Amino acid sequence: MTAGEITTHDSASSRPPRRPEVLDGPFTTRQLLRLDQALRVADRSTGLTFSVYVGELDEPVRDHAEKLLMQLADPASSVLIAVSPNQRVLEIVTGPKARVRLPDRDCKLAALSMAAAFGGGDLAGGIVNGLAQLADHARRA
Amino acid sequence: MSVTETVLIFVVIPAAIVLVIAGLAYAGGGRRTSKRYRPGRPFEFTPVWFVAAPEQLSVATGSAELTAGPHREAITGASEAPAVQRPERERVLQGMTGGASDRW
Numbered sequence: 460m461t462a463g464e465i466t467t468h469d470s471a472s473s474r475p476p477r478r479p480e481v482l483d484g485p486f487t488t489r490q491l492l493r494l495d496q497a498l499r500v501a502d503r504s505t506g507l508t509f510s511v512y513v514g515e516l517d518e519p520v521r522d523h524a525e526k527l528l529m530q531l532a533d534p535a536s537s538v539l540i541a542v543s544p545n546q547r548v549l550e551i552v553t554g555p556k557a558r559v560r561l562p563d564r565d566c567k568l569a570a571l572s573m574a575a576a577f578g579g580g581d582l583a584g585g586i587v588n589g590l591a592q593l594a595d596h597a598r599r600a
Numbered sequence: 601m602s603v604t605e606t607v608l609i610f611v612v613i614p615a616a617i618v619l620v621i622a623g624l625a626y627a628g629g630g631r632r633t634s635k636r637y638r639p640g641r642p643f644e645f646t647p648v649w650f651v652a653a654p655e656q657l658s659v660a661t662g663s664a665e666l667t668a669g670p671h672r673e674a675i676t677g678a679s680e681a682p683a684v685q686r687p688e689r690e691r692v693l694q695g696m697t698g699g700a701s702d703r704w
Contacts (some may be wrong), residue, residue: 484648487635498652514647525697531651538699544643551699558698566700578704582637 485513485544490583497587501594507557508537509593511586516543516550524550538593540573544582549574551589557597565596639704 481491494511501509510531516523524541531537536556542549551566569592576585637643 480646481648483646485635485637485643485645486648494650495652498650502652508651508653510649510651512647512649514645514649521701524699527649528697544637544639547639547704549702549704551701553698555696555698558696561698563698563700566698567702570700570702574702574704578639580636580638 486583493587494583497590501590505560505594505597506536507560507597508533509590510537510539511590512539512541513582513586514543516541516546516548520546520548520550521552524552528552528554538597540586540589540593542573542577542582542586544577547577549577551593560597560600561593562596562600566593569593569596 482488484491486494498509498511501507508531512524512527520541520543524539527541528534528537528539531539533554535554537554538557538561539552540549541552549570551570553561553563553566569589572592573585573589576582576588
């Protein structure tokens with residue numbers, strides 16, 4: 460056995476078994492699967508890129524959400540749903556191209572129904588329904 | 601049937617069954633309730649970011665990507681700083697984004 464092999468073996472054994480970090484997130488495995496399905500259906504049916512962020516947002520919240528949108532590959536035709544359960548804030552950000560197909564009024568409508576679900580403590584359900592609603596509006600436009 | 605036998609069958613055995621079931625319920629139920637979000641109460645979790653197509657995420661962010669399943673990528677919310685690397689793109693899009701906000 461060479462020295463190199465010993466070091467790789469040591470580093471591998473000292474590392475704890477890898478557990479996906481999303482499981483420390485706010486959702487259970489079943490909710491993650493539903494969310495994944497909703498995201499893929501929304502993307503495929505509209506051609507826009509939908510993305511969901513759940514976590515703390517820095518003040519001002521709107522600017523932070525917009526910065527997150529800028530990190531996507533094609534922000535112009537992307538839609539970001541940012542939810543901060545502890546701050547009880549929801550932001551939907553649409554890029555310039557996405558905004559043409561998804562007017563602010565439709566976003567507000569989806570935001571209202573999502574906030575209603577969050578107020579009842581249903582994070583995953585609110586996000587899945589909101590995604591479906593947004594995709595529905597974008598598809599018709 | 602003697603008194604001892606009666607007590608054994610009608611009291612001790614049911615009590616043992618009740619205790620076993622109660623013990624199982626107590627041991628198994630504790631972990632799941634902590635996952636539930638209740639508005640107004642602090643809710644501890646790792647920030648998550650989901651994109652249906654992982655390749656849609658810009659390479660420049662340098663975010664740590666985590667695989668959680670065959671079709672899913674999540675990015676921890678901690679790595680947002682590199683967004684400033686693209687000021688020109690941000691300037692173009694500034695003020696042109698739409699959407700909505702809400703609170704609950």
